[in-house]
Amino acid sequence: MSVSDAALAARVEAWIDSAGCSVGDVMRITRAVLEAGFAPAGVKVMVEHPAGDDASELIREVESVGVGVLAEEAAELNGRLSTTGAELLFLIRKGFVEADLLPKAVGFLDRFSAVDVAYGDSVTVNGLPRLRPPFSPMRLRANDYLGPVVAARVSALRRLGGFRPEAHRAHVLDLVLRAHAEGLVVALDPQIMATEQLTRDDFAETSPSQAAVVAAHLERIGVRASIEALEPFVRRVRYEIEGDPLVSIVIPTRGSSATIAGRDRVLVVEAIRGIIERSTYRNVEFVVVADAETPPETVEALEELCGDRLRMALWDAPFNFSAKMNRGAAVARGDYLLLLNDDVEVVTDDWIESMLGLAQQEGVGIVGAQLYFEDSTVQHAGQIYTGGVAGHAAFGWVGGRDDSIKSMNTDHEVSGVTAACALMARELYFEVGGFTLALPGNYNDVDLNLKIRATGRSAVFSPSARLYHFESKSRDPRILESDLTTLQGRWARRMQVELYSRML
Numbered sequence: 001m002s003v004s005d006a007a008l009a010a011r012v013e014a015w016i017d018s019a020g021c022s023v024g025d026v027m028r029i030t031r032a033v034l035e036a037g038f039a040p041a042g043v044k045v046m047v048e049h050p051a052g053d054d055a056s057e058l059i060r061e062v063e064s065v066g067v068g069v070l071a072e073e074a075a076e077l078n079g080r081l082s083t084t085g086a087e088l089l090f091l092i093r094k095g096f097v098e099a100d101l102l103p104k105a106v107g108f109l110d111r112f113s114a115v116d117v118a119y120g121d122s123v124t125v126n127g128l129p130r131l132r133p134p135f136s137p138m139r140l141r142a143n144d145y146l147g148p149v150v151a152a153r154v155s156a157l158r159r160l161g162g163f164r165p166e167a168h169r170a171h172v173l174d175l176v177l178r179a180h181a182e183g184l185v186v187a188l189d190p191q192i193m194a195t196e197q198l199t200r201d202d203f204a205e206t207s208p209s210q211a212a213v214v215a216a217h218l219e220r221i222g223v224r225a226s227i228e229a230l231e232p233f234v235r236r237v238r239y240e241i242e243g244d245p246l247v248s249i250v251i252p253t254r255g256s257s258a259t260i261a262g263r264d265r266v267l268v269v270e271a272i273r274g275i276i277e278r279s280t281y282r283n284v285e286f287v288v289v290a291d292a293e294t295p296p297e298t299v300e301a302l303e304e305l306c307g308d309r310l311r312m313a314l315w316d317a318p319f320n321f322s323a324k325m326n327r328g329a330a331v332a333r334g335d336y337l338l339l340l341n342d343d344v345e346v347v348t349d350d351w352i353e354s355m356l357g358l359a360q361q362e363g364v365g366i367v368g369a370q371l372y373f374e375d376s377t378v379q380h381a382g383q384i385y386t387g388g389v390a391g392h393a394a395f396g397w398v399g400g401r402d403d404s405i406k407s408m409n410t411d412h413e414v415s416g417v418t419a420a421c422a423l424m425a426r427e428l429y430f431e432v433g434g435f436t437l438a439l440p441g442n443y444n445d446v447d448l449n450l451k452i453r454a455t456g457r458s459a460v461f462s463p464s465a466r467l468y469h470f471e472s473k474s475r476d477p478r479i480l481e482s483d484l485t486t487l488q489g490r491w492a493r494r495m496q497v498e499l500y501s502r503m504l
Contacts (some may be wrong), residue, residue: 030067060376347468388495
């Protein structure tokens with residue numbers, strides 16, 4: 001070991017979680033850590049019940065390579081944390097670290113001194129990438145996506161008070177949730193850190209332990225919610241609605257008709273009929289911005305459907321989606337605006353609750369839904385911005401398909417969401433100036449999302465809010481070159497590299 005390597009090793013310590021691993025796997029993980037340049041004295045294997053007979057073989061093997069053992073108990077972990085001379089602690093979970101982990105990870109933390117906790121990308125044993133997003137607190141509540149290597153400054157962990165006994169089997173998730181709540185900086189280091197051992201089945205009661213940690217975190221920060229297990233390590237967090245806010249559903253229309261599933265329908269009438277018949281959230285009003293040529297019988301049908309919950313706004317100018325939505329927002333009385341195309345059909349009854357609960361969370365600016373084409377393939381799972389243009393995540397995927405970090409089953413931060421179905425606070429809509437009139441047909445929602453994110457708020461995608469969107473049944477789908485030029489003139493520098501949906 002060179003002098004520089006020895007100096008680097010003196011700054012770090014690695015703790016290897018042995019839960020769910022065979023003795024052979026633990027030893028392969030341990031050897032990879034040692035080969036990456038960690039000094040044996042700075043490597044510890046966390047073992048549950050180390051005094052038990054079941055752990056004797058593992059302890060014997062670990063000690064044979066000069067590595068120590070820690071009981072996976074908060075008191076012992078905190079004892080080691082309080083005495084270590086290391087500057088950085090690497091927590092290793094079910095993965096074989098890369099040989100160049102130390103220069104990459106330590107170099108990242110040296111370069112970004114404000115970062116307190118970092119995690120990175122990985123590959124599977126088959127060589128497939130697992131590319132993670134920038135820190136995503138909403139996603140983390142639903143799924144511990146952090147991966148096999150998490151590095152933290154020891155000073156930061158000490159400031160947090162170390163490990164909690166209640167977080168047994170979910171210490172990393174607990175630490176990162178607490179770090180974020182305390183204002184510490186958690187960041188993605190977008191480099192391959194390890195080869196990951198994927199586990200689909202629960203082990204050592206890890207999944208319920210994670211759910212308990214999330215529930216405790218939400219209680220600490222004053223968020224009322226229930227947690228529903230979807231599959232091992234994946235949860236749906238149902239946020240309790242604060243109050244009973246009026247939601248204004250703003251729908252632009254010209255009263256178009258189309259044939260859907262072999263049946264002729266007036267799009268806006270059937271969209272609203274479906275909302276009234278299926279939606280479980282009742283405190284809504286319908287703000288319909290109708291072109292002057294909207295057939296009178298369509299208006300009459302809307303009045304009959306909605307009663308006193310209908311607010312009609314006339315549009316008698318050339319087509320301009322942005323201006324129509326701004327007019328609707330001005331007429332709306334609700335605390336929240338649900339921006340909605342007229343060519344949709346509700347799939348999940350609690351779609352409004354799903355979106356509204358998220359929109360009420362601290363730091364969230366706008367919430368979007370999962371949209372399907374008529375053939376049930378995915379049309380929208382969040383927007384993707386790359387190379388100065390925008391697209392949709394998971395576009396054309398077969399329903400039920402997911403990526404390896406569970407993006408199609410978890411609420412999570414995205415670059416943006418389509419205004420075909422998006423919910424946000426009315427006050428925020430006007431704070432950012434609503435839709436820009438410079439983008440009358442396309443990309444106006446991209447501009448809106450980026451304005452919202454520029455305030456420090458996030459855009460969140462919810463797979464629990466699902467609708468069909470009969471895309472382009474009611475408008476010309478062509479994109480004007482002038483729209484793209486305008487968008488890039490405003491935001492090109494913010495749209496070069498997609499970070500949130502790197503697996504979609």
